[in-house]
Amino acid sequence: MKKRITRKLAPWLAFAVLLVVWQAACSYFSVSEFIFPSPLEVARSMVDYAGPIAGHALRTFWVTIAGFAIAVGVGVLLGALIGSFPALHAALYPLFTAFNALPKAAFVPILVVWVGIGVGPAILTAFLISFFPIMVNVATGLATVEPELEDVLRVLGARRIDVLLKVGLPRSLPYFFASLKVAITLAFVGSNVSEMTASNEGIGYLLVSASASMRMPLAFAGLATIGAMAMALYQLFAFIEMRTTAWAHRGRGTH
Amino acid sequence: MMYFIELSQFSAEDHAITQTLREQMGRRERNTTHWIEWKGDHSSESFWPDVTLVNAARLDWRQLKSIVDQCRADTIVLAGRNDSMLSLPTLPHIASLCDLLPHMPAHGSMSEAFVDFNHVDLAYDDASDFAVEDITLQARRGEFIAVVGPSGCGKSTFMKLATGLKAPTRGSVSVGGESVTGPLKCVGMAFQAPSLLPWRTTLDNVLLPLEIVQPYRANFKRDRQQYVARGMQLLKTVGLDGYATHYPWQLSGGMQQRASICRALIHEPKMLLLDEPFGALDAFTREELWCMLRELWAVQQFNVILVTHDLREAAFLADTIYVMSKRPGRIIARRENPLPQARDLEVTYTKPFADLVHELREHIGRVRDS
Numbered sequence: 001m002k003k004r005i006t007r008k009l010a011p012w013l014a015f016a017v018l019l020v021v022w023q024a025a026c027s028y029f030s031v032s033e034f035i036f037p038s039p040l041e042v043a044r045s046m047v048d049y050a051g052p053i054a055g056h057a058l059r060t061f062w063v064t065i066a067g068f069a070i071a072v073g074v075g076v077l078l079g080a081l082i083g084s085f086p087a088l089h090a091a092l093y094p095l096f097t098a099f100n101a102l103p104k105a106a107f108v109p110i111l112v113v114w115v116g117i118g119v120g121p122a123i124l125t126a127f128l129i130s131f132f133p134i135m136v137n138v139a140t141g142l143a144t145v146e147p148e149l150e151d152v153l154r155v156l157g158a159r160r161i162d163v164l165l166k167v168g169l170p171r172s173l174p175y176f177f178a179s180l181k182v183a184i185t186l187a188f189v190g191s192n193v194s195e196m197t198a199s200n201e202g203i204g205y206l207l208v209s210a211s212a213s214m215r216m217p218l219a220f221a222g223l224a225t226i227g228a229m230a231m232a233l234y235q236l237f238a239f240i241e242m243r244t245t246a247w248a249h250r251g252r253g254t255h
Numbered sequence: 256m257m258y259f260i261e262l263s264q265f266s267a268e269d270h271a272i273t274q275t276l277r278e279q280m281g282r283r284e285r286n287t288t289h290w291i292e293w294k295g296d297h298s299s300e301s302f303w304p305d306v307t308l309v310n311a312a313r314l315d316w317r318q319l320k321s322i323v324d325q326c327r328a329d330t331i332v333l334a335g336r337n338d339s340m341l342s343l344p345t346l347p348h349i350a351s352l353c354d355l356l357p358h359m360p361a362h363g364s365m366s367e368a369f370v371d372f373n374h375v376d377l378a379y380d381d382a383s384d385f386a387v388e389d390i391t392l393q394a395r396r397g398e399f400i401a402v403v404g405p406s407g408c409g410k411s412t413f414m415k416l417a418t419g420l421k422a423p424t425r426g427s428v429s430v431g432g433e434s435v436t437g438p439l440k441c442v443g444m445a446f447q448a449p450s451l452l453p454w455r456t457t458l459d460n461v462l463l464p465l466e467i468v469q470p471y472r473a474n475f476k477r478d479r480q481q482y483v484a485r486g487m488q489l490l491k492t493v494g495l496d497g498y499a500t501h502y503p504w505q506l507s508g509g510m511q512q513r514a515s516i517c518r519a520l521i522h523e524p525k526m527l528l529l530d531e532p533f534g535a536l537d538a539f540t541r542e543e544l545w546c547m548l549r550e551l552w553a554v555q556q557f558n559v560i561l562v563t564h565d566l567r568e569a570a571f572l573a574d575t576i577y578v579m580s581k582r583p584g585r586i587i588a589r590r591e592n593p594l595p596q597a598r599d600l601e602v603t604y605t606k607p608f609a610d611l612v613h614e615l616r617e618h619i620g621r622v623r624d625s
Binding site: 146148149151152153154155156157158162166167170171173245247248250 | 418420437438439440442444446448450452453454463464466467468502504518522
């Protein structure tokens with residue numbers, strides 16, 4: 001019992017230690033707040049600008065979620081297609097890998113031309129950057145289903161779609177959730193990159209405008225907010241994963 | 256020829272009526288050739304039955320007439336309450352199905368094989384040599400056959416041919432008089448690994464075939480409770496009714512294998528294929544499961560094809576034993592089991608049994624050394 005509590009508190013303790021060391025270093029070396037603000041200065045900035053930060057944070061949040069949701073839909077669909085049909089796998093996989101290698105920051109101007117400034121590029125960039133891990137994981141999950149499990153259904157004369165829905169997709173859920181955790185962080189990256197260059201709202205915009213007016217503590221406050229949001233969603237997915245795929249994690253000493 | 260059986264309890268449940276009639280029939284003789292088909296409110300497969308039973312409880316005369324016209328059997332028995340028969344011309348009454356059967360002529364399908372392999376060869380796509388060669392065997396309806404042979408002789412390939420998962424390169428396979436061109440729905444299969452889906456409870460695993468196979472699939476939502484009852488009944492026969500809501504990884508290997516066999520039987524198949532199902536279990540569990548399988552087979556009288564490397568298992572369970580050679584697998588010997596059916600474990604310690612196993616061993620020995 002004690003061990004479990006210690007384990008849960010550990011990251012918070014580590015974070016607290018980090019803050020203490022950071023604050024101590026800043027105070028001792030009298031680091032200027034333009035270069036590297038101390039935690040106290042960042043906190044003060046958060047309090048002073050609470051309203052705007054909250055507004056921008058909300059905007060970034062729902063834009064990211066929207067892009068992420070599209071990424072999940074498209075990722076699962078493409079993953080299912082690629083994982084089920086080896087011909088499609090051979091044909092499309094290299095193309096997608098090449099596409100993924102392109103820096104999405106370079107896409108933002110193109111997206112601005114297509115859909116205008118603001119929400120559009122942010123959602124689309126978040127989507128483009130985060131669908132790939134989901135697609136890859138779902139495809140891998142499907143391609144690695146044990147043939148014995150599939151045979152159980154095939155012997156009854158099940159159609160391909162039955163095998164996919166009853167065996168393939170449930171079997172791939174652990175892989176899917178793993179990819180969600182990666183994809184959500186990427187989605188935040190995508191939406192921020194877009195907001196930095198092509199938006200009037202959102203944390204990305206806040207970062208750029210704070211740097212431009214030399215308010216570094218505010219910029220750091222923005223970063224901290226993004227980090228907090230991404231962490232919160234990550235934990236949410238980890239929680240859902242534990243609930244829905246307990247069958248896959250039974251070797252971990254939880255019984 | 257039509258007859259009428261009156262059931263004392265009114266029951267609209269097809270299942271209950273079947274149960275009552277089954278109890279009436281009692282334990283069927285091993286060599287019985289008469290096949291009974293149940294025609295309730297749903298359509299069912301017909302393998303040229305001798306007797307068709309119709310649940311007349313909820314039907315009016317017009318419906319009855321259309322069912323009767325569709326029946327291919329020579330003998331039709333209507334089961335229900337007396338009221339439902341009032342609009343029909345007077346029918347002879349019988350007290351139970353047992354009264355009927357001895358008077359029926361032996362059906363022509365007795366000489367027809369239920370399972371028929373005819374000079375079957377199979378080569379896997381890239382290989383130039385055959386995995387199995389010139390397999391010819393027939394099995395009567397309700398017969399229990401075992402195929403034994405050394406490892407790698409093509410036993411699993413033989414199974415794939417029987418289920419329709421692979422088509423023969425040469426020759427033909429037919430089950431129930433119809434040629435096998437793809438997976439069959441009147442067949443249940445259990446593999447060496449139980450292969451239960453770990454995200455479903457044991458009961459949901461057992462019900463899985465009913466979600467795939469027609470006509471159960473179409474009626475799944477409507478008849479779900481019936482199916483659950485059927486599943487629980489099967490689990491009870493194998494002693495797993497307390498574990499219905501457990502997950503597969505909470506069960507031992509023997510229990511998982513029992514659940515796997517229940518899953519293979521839930522859709523009431525005409526044939527059960529077992530691919531070394533007890534290979535991974537310890538000796539005591541294995542003997543327990545032999546008896547369980549024998550009981551299930553005795554009641555439901557489906558065909559069984561058991562592929563095994565255990566000669567005692569084959570000698571204990573099967574009516575006919577085939578011995579396969581090394582790759583390319585050929586049938587090199589066929590032995591009818593001389594021991595009378597309804598064997599219990601004691602028979603495994605008698606001399607006739609030991610002689611049979613010895614004889615099979617010699618066949619295998621010759622194969623392995625060749």
